[in-house]
Amino acid sequence: MNTRTKYKECAKWMKELSILSSVGGLLAWDQETMLPPKGTMGRAEQSAILASVIHEKFIDSQMGKLLGNLARNSKGLTPLETVNVRERYRDYKKAITLPPDLVKELAHTTSLAQSAWIDARKKNNFRAFRPYLKKIFDLKKRQAEAYGYSDSPYDPLLDDYEPNMTTQILDPVIEQLKTGLIPLAKAIRESEISIDDKVLRRRYDVEKQKTICHDIMQALGVDGTASRLDQSAHPFCVGIFSPYDVRITTTYDERDLLHALYSVIHESGHALYEQGLNKKHIGTPMSESLSIGMHESQSRFWDNIIGRSKPFLYFLLPNLKAKYPGILKSMSSETFYRIINKVEPNLIRIKADEVHYNLHVILRYELEKDLIEEKIEVVDLPEMWKFKMEEYLGIQPKNDKEGVLQDTHWALGLIGYFPTYLLGNLYAAQLWYKIQRDIKNTDSLITKGEFGPILSWLRKKVHLQGRRYPVNELIKRVSGKDFSAQFFLDYLKIKYNEIYRIK
Numbered sequence: 001m002n003t004r005t006k007y008k009e010c011a012k013w014m015k016e017l018s019i020l021s022s023v024g025g026l027l028a029w030d031q032e033t034m035l036p037p038k039g040t041m042g043r044a045e046q047s048a049i050l051a052s053v054i055h056e057k058f059i060d061s062q063m064g065k066l067l068g069n070l071a072r073n074s075k076g077l078t079p080l081e082t083v084n085v086r087e088r089y090r091d092y093k094k095a096i097t098l099p100p101d102l103v104k105e106l107a108h109t110t111s112l113a114q115s116a117w118i119d120a121r122k123k124n125n126f127r128a129f130r131p132y133l134k135k136i137f138d139l140k141k142r143q144a145e146a147y148g149y150s151d152s153p154y155d156p157l158l159d160d161y162e163p164n165m166t167t168q169i170l171d172p173v174i175e176q177l178k179t180g181l182i183p184l185a186k187a188i189r190e191s192e193i194s195i196d197d198k199v200l201r202r203r204y205d206v207e208k209q210k211t212i213c214h215d216i217m218q219a220l221g222v223d224g225t226a227s228r229l230d231q232s233a234h235p236f237c238v239g240i241f242s243p244y245d246v247r248i249t250t251t252y253d254e255r256d257l258l259h260a261l262y263s264v265i266h267e268s269g270h271a272l273y274e275q276g277l278n279k280k281h282i283g284t285p286m287s288e289s290l291s292i293g294m295h296e297s298q299s300r301f302w303d304n305i306i307g308r309s310k311p312f313l314y315f316l317l318p319n320l321k322a323k324y325p326g327i328l329k330s331m332s333s334e335t336f337y338r339i340i341n342k343v344e345p346n347l348i349r350i351k352a353d354e355v356h357y358n359l360h361v362i363l364r365y366e367l368e369k370d371l372i373e374e375k376i377e378v379v380d381l382p383e384m385w386k387f388k389m390e391e392y393l394g395i396q397p398k399n400d401k402e403g404v405l406q407d408t409h410w411a412l413g414l415i416g417y418f419p420t421y422l423l424g425n426l427y428a429a430q431l432w433y434k435i436q437r438d439i440k441n442t443d444s445l446i447t448k449g450e451f452g453p454i455l456s457w458l459r460k461k462v463h464l465q466g467r468r469y470p471v472n473e474l475i476k477r478v479s480g481k482d483f484s485a486q487f488f489l490d491y492l493k494i495k496y497n498e499i500y501r502i503k
């Protein structure tokens with residue numbers, strides 16, 4: 001077989017796998033949005049069978065050999081084909097490294113842990129959840145050993161979500177963030193400015209909220225003929241067959257003007273990434289998102305950096321006034337900007353503002369890394385949680401429900417996932433730094449609701465690049481600077497020093 005024939009074989013296999021996965025995506029989307037309660041059992045079986053079909057097809061040793069061959073000798077391949085081979089071979093090697101019994105045990109344990117976590121949280125009983133958590137961390141340590149590592153056993157776990165990211169790169173960034181964020185959060189707590197945001201909890205007709213959400217999606221540039229907006233318990237985005245079929249969801253709350261609106265902006269950011277993926281390379285790594293962190297950077301870019309900026313609120317408020325004149329008639333854009341950006345420490349991560357959010361993530365990162373590195377034990381978690389909350393946010397949970405039991409990630413076995421949220425914030429700020437230098441009049445464009453030039457920039461520099469470069473390298477190529485927390489810290493300081501009149 002010559003190189004061309006080998007590559008054709010591989011490309012066909014990749015495409016088939018990606019189509020099978022897209023069916024899995026559709027099953028999952030349907031489960032969250034449409035499935036009648038009695039369909040749950042059948043859906044679990046459909047999903048499990050499909051997952052095992054995909055796994056079997058993926059670990060096909062014949063294909064592994066072909067990929068390995070092409071990876072070692074890529075003469076005759078185009079540069080982008082070389083990327084496809086390199087990245088899929090990387091995925092393949094990770095997939096075959098794990099012993100099947102470990103994979104099975106993880107799936108079994110996390111499915112039991114899910115219901116145990118829901119129950120423990122309801123009863124505020126961490127002790128009942130402890131054995132599950134201990135088992136999960138033990139299995140994840142075994143997973144790390146199977147993958148292998150040179151520095152920290154946390155590295156290969158992190159790599160599952162953020163390829164090529166390591167604790168060695170991350171730790172100094174985290175220290176820099178802590179040094180900047182903890183004093184900023186404290187200065188805001190001690191500021192004399194207090195912001196009254198009661199107006200956000202008046203009664204906002206849900207049908208009107210739905211119209212606003214659809215309008216915003218469209219304004220941001222989401223292609224309505226390649227997407228849907230539906231309802232589910234928690235907002236999410238899934239690329240079913242990107243870039244042609246991307247679904248997002250939200251929930252509506254009559255007593256909350258912001259929840260649906262900003263979750264739709266957030267999920268639209270994810271959808272824009274999926275819709276911007278390379279049409280010529282569907283089914284291959286060149287048409288896949290780079291990492292979870294980069295995906296999150298796209299949602300946080302629109303949700304926070306654009307969506308909570310002053311120019312955006314000058315654009316948004318007249319639209320809201322047209323729908324709710326009775327409540328918002330006399331609201332000024334300046335006041336609205338301050339209300340939207342109110343900072344207040346909250347015990348719950350998903351309710352955190354821009355200033356506190358990363359501190360929540362840092363706390364979780366430090367705890368899960370210490371557990372994997374065997375520096376602490378599961379039994380220590382509630383106390384460590386309280387201690388760090390006090391140190392970083394100045395508040396303490398009264399119980400484990402508002403503390404160590406609040407997130408589902410550990411019960412799902414997602415160890416190494418939390419840092420991707422933080423990385424998303426940092427990538428977004430570093431991209432924004434460069435966008436403001438490349439596009440001269442961003443403020444006036446945003447005020448007019450013209451997001452096209454910004455989206456085109458992201459399309460060209462990030463979305464169309466697929467998995468061509470490791471994240472760090474892409475960030476450096478695109479922004480001209482090494483990856484750093486400084487861009488995010490500068491962005492926050494300028495914004496919040498003004499809002500809270502900090503000297």
Ligand code: MG
Nearest residue numbers: 266270296299
């Ligand atoms: Mg997200």
